[in-house]
Amino acid sequence: MNKSSRTVMTFSGGIHPLGDGKSLSNKMAVVPAPLLDKYFVLLSENAGKPPQPVVQKGDKVRKYQLLAAADGFVSANLHSPTSGEVIDIRKVPGPMGLPAVAIEIAADGEDAGEPPFEPITDWQNADPEMLKKRVAEAGLVGMGGASFPTHVKLSPPPEKKVDTLILNGAECEPYLTADHRLMLELPEKVVRGAAILAKILQVKRAGIGVEINKSDAIDALNKFGSRYNVEIVPLKVRYPQGSEKQLINAITGRKVRSGGLPMDAGCVVQNVATAAALSDAVTEGIPLIERIVTVTGEVVVEPGNFRAKIGTPAIELVKLAGGVTEEPGKLIFGGPMMGFAQKSFEVPIAKNTSGILLLPTKVSLNYATTGCIRCGRCVQGCPMKLMPCLLSTAIEADRFDLAAQNHVMDCMECGSCAYVCPDHRPLVQNIRRAKAELRKQAAKGN
Ligand code: SF4
Ligand code: SF4
Structure with missing residues (x-):
C-alpha cells in the first residue's frame, strides 16, 4: 500500500484464463438456502488437528451450540448449524476423496438457538487478546480455501514484526463469485472485519485487494474504507492474484523469501469471508456456521450464490440451482484451477467450500503428450x-x-x-x- 489506491497493482508471472466463467453467477444476489432435514458437519475440516466431539448420539442441540472443541492450538471449534438431534457420528463421503467423520444432525425445523458469546460492541477500545480469543471461540478458519485456524495466523512469534494486514478479495479463480457478492452486498462487514483484524495484530496498515473485474465491489467497499481506516486496493485481473505471496508482492512490493511465510515479509493475509465472519463473531456474538457458496458451471440450470449452513450436502445446493442440463463430467469443490474433484454429490460443504463447480463431460483433462518442446x-x-x-x-x-x-x-x-x-x-x-x-x-x- 505504498502507492495510490487508484494504481492497479499486480505481480509478475501468472496467467489470464480465457473465458473465466464468472458471468454465469456474478450478477446473482446471494439467496439463503432453506432449512434441510439433515446436516453433516465434518470433523476434519480445518487444517491441523480435528476438534474432539463434545456431543454424542441422541443429544439434543441448539443452533450455535458447540459440537466439537478445538484439540490443541492448531485446531478449530465446530458449532451446530441448526437445532435438532445428533443422530450419529459416522463416516460420510469426504471432500478429499476419502470417507471423513461427520456429526449428523437431524434438524427439528425450529432453527432455534441463542448467540453463545457476548457482543463486543466497543471493539475499537477492546483488548486485542480478548478479540483474538473470540476468533478462536467462534471457530474461524481461512474461508478462502486453506481452512487454517485463523487465531494461529493472528499469533505471530515476537521476533516476526508484522506491520500490515491484507485481505484477499481478489477471487482470481475462474467461475467463483461468492467473495464478489459478499463484498458487494455486505461491504461494511468485510471492512469492519479488516479493522478488527488490524486491531488484533496491532498494525496501522490494512488493505483489501480486489481485482478490477469487480469494480462494483470496489465502489461498495470504498464507501466504508476511510471510516475504518482500511485501504481498498484495485488489482489487475491475473491468476493467481489471490495467493498470499503474489498478493503481498502486488500490494506492498515486498517479496516472501523461498520457503518463507507472509509474516517474514511483515504481512498477515486473510480472506474477505473470514473477515466478515469475524465481524459477526465480535459484534453479534455468533460462531461460524454458514457461508456463501457459488454453485456454477455450464451444465447448471441456474447458477447462483447461496448462503448455506456448514454441513449441507452438495446435492442440495445443486438442486437449489435448478439441477443440471446434462450429466456433468466433473464435480469440483472450489474453482477449476485449485479446487478438488469430488467423487460424490453427498459430500457436505465445509467452512472453506467457496464453490461447487460442475463441468460438462466434453471437458477432459486427459490429453496425450508428445514431449516438451522447450517453449518456456x-x-x-x-x-x-x-x-x-x-x-x-x-x-x-x-x-x-x-x-x-x-x-x-x-x-x-x-x-x-x-x-x-x-x-x-x-x-x-x-x-x-x-x-x-x-x-x-x-x-x-x-
Ligand atoms: S503449479 Fe507450481 S510450478 Fe506450476 S505455475 Fe504454479 S507455482 Fe509454478
Ligand atoms: S512444452 Fe515444455 S517448456 Fe513448454 S510449457 Fe510445456 S513443459 Fe513448459
Whole structure:
C-alpha cells in the first residue's frame, strides 16, 4: 500500500484464463438456502488437528451450540448449524476423496438457538487478546480455501514484526463469485472485519485487494474504507492474484523469501469471508456456521450464490440451482484451477467450500503428450519463478533431489504452468508427487 489506491497493482508471472466463467453467477444476489432435514458437519475440516466431539448420539442441540472443541492450538471449534438431534457420528463421503467423520444432525425445523458469546460492541477500545480469543471461540478458519485456524495466523512469534494486514478479495479463480457478492452486498462487514483484524495484530496498515473485474465491489467497499481506516486496493485481473505471496508482492512490493511465510515479509493475509465472519463473531456474538457458496458451471440450470449452513450436502445446493442440463463430467469443490474433484454429490460443504463447480463431460483433462518442446511458457507463467519443465523432467526420472534443489517445495500448485503448456504435460501432478515424496523422506529423516 505504498502507492495510490487508484494504481492497479499486480505481480509478475501468472496467467489470464480465457473465458473465466464468472458471468454465469456474478450478477446473482446471494439467496439463503432453506432449512434441510439433515446436516453433516465434518470433523476434519480445518487444517491441523480435528476438534474432539463434545456431543454424542441422541443429544439434543441448539443452533450455535458447540459440537466439537478445538484439540490443541492448531485446531478449530465446530458449532451446530441448526437445532435438532445428533443422530450419529459416522463416516460420510469426504471432500478429499476419502470417507471423513461427520456429526449428523437431524434438524427439528425450529432453527432455534441463542448467540453463545457476548457482543463486543466497543471493539475499537477492546483488548486485542480478548478479540483474538473470540476468533478462536467462534471457530474461524481461512474461508478462502486453506481452512487454517485463523487465531494461529493472528499469533505471530515476537521476533516476526508484522506491520500490515491484507485481505484477499481478489477471487482470481475462474467461475467463483461468492467473495464478489459478499463484498458487494455486505461491504461494511468485510471492512469492519479488516479493522478488527488490524486491531488484533496491532498494525496501522490494512488493505483489501480486489481485482478490477469487480469494480462494483470496489465502489461498495470504498464507501466504508476511510471510516475504518482500511485501504481498498484495485488489482489487475491475473491468476493467481489471490495467493498470499503474489498478493503481498502486488500490494506492498515486498517479496516472501523461498520457503518463507507472509509474516517474514511483515504481512498477515486473510480472506474477505473470514473477515466478515469475524465481524459477526465480535459484534453479534455468533460462531461460524454458514457461508456463501457459488454453485456454477455450464451444465447448471441456474447458477447462483447461496448462503448455506456448514454441513449441507452438495446435492442440495445443486438442486437449489435448478439441477443440471446434462450429466456433468466433473464435480469440483472450489474453482477449476485449485479446487478438488469430488467423487460424490453427498459430500457436505465445509467452512472453506467457496464453490461447487460442475463441468460438462466434453471437458477432459486427459490429453496425450508428445514431449516438451522447450517453449518456456510454463517458466513465464510461473508466479513463483520456478522452472516447471525442468522440475517435471527431473521428477519423471525420479530425481527428487534435483527437484528439491530447484525449489519444488515453493510450488503452490496453482496450475498456471499446466494451463499454458501446449503439450499438456502433467506438470502439477508430477510436482505433487515430488512434494509428497520429499515430505516422506523428511519424515524418515533422510
Ligand atoms: S510450478 Fe507450481 S507455482 Fe509454478 S505455475 Fe506450476 S503449479 Fe504454479
Ligand atoms: S510449457 Fe510445456 S512444452 Fe513448454 S517448456 Fe513448459 S513443459 Fe515444455
